[in-house]
Amino acid sequence: MRYGVVVFPGSNGDHDALMSVERGLGLEVVPIWHKDTSVGDVDALLVPGGFSYGDYLRAGAIARFSPIMGAVSEFAEQGRPVLGICNGFQILTEAGLLPGALLRNANLAFSCKWVHTRVETDRTPFTRGIDPGTVLRLPIAHGEGRFFAEPVQLDALEANEQIVFRYTDEWGMESEGSNPNGSSRHIAGICNLRGNVVGLMPHPERAYDALIGGDEGLRVLGAVVGHFMPMAAV
């Protein structure tokens, strides 16, 4: 299978994404420039982190007008796997591919540290084969990562099994101290109703080798392999 990484002006997680897929997973991966209008021959898309268009107006608000976004939406509507990381998550919410919004952190700080996230569902291509309840140690680096949705929408997300990752402590317990940005109900990542589009604030692509502090991000990026080759996942 082959990954595609969408590159916007201001993306800074694109090279991490390319490296993690190529070196960490040993899979084929190609960059896709934001001015392209086709994603080409790829099986899964990754919308990386950074500060696309300088975060002007709102984080992710301008990137959604890039020529490539039409093809990204089409790819998503076909039910194919799309993963938005950090600014990529913000872009997918602004583009209406994921519900909710990401707001300024509640603690008046840009948070850059390792956190623990609990996998809540294995129904998405990026958590396939990962037992719900599994705790992954991943880095975060964001100033606007506080997930927000109205309570009624949050209830719907829970009822529809759309919450994919929650911030917890290392034992998988939710506590105030383990929520790094004040996200509603400790939400770190969600998916669309169908489950094929996933967004999360933590950076799995920055955790692909023990040498750089951890490699548990590979479980997220690699889960999609099982989505295409069910036998390989076992």
Place this chain on the structure above:
Amino acid sequence: MTDEQSTRNEARRRTYLAEVLVSLKPVVNDPQGLAIRDGLRSLGYDEVEAVRAGKYIRVTVDAESPEDARGRVTRMCDQLLSNPVTETYEIQLTPLADH
């Protein structure tokens, strides 16, 4: 439309200034506003009860009528200038020079 009608319509067109105020919905926590409030209190302004921060955007538009201008800017707010998930907006419209 005849040329004559078109000329009359053209004559009514003018430029409007739309001042758009974008605010976070009341239910949304505003840490930026809280930080400003605390700063003001640190300066001794103990009377400050609450602060909420938003955005001010000026859009000048060419339109056929005030209703037309307001309608267009409302759509701009819904599609880009605000995020309907977290924000609300107000539009103040002022006619500028005739064409």
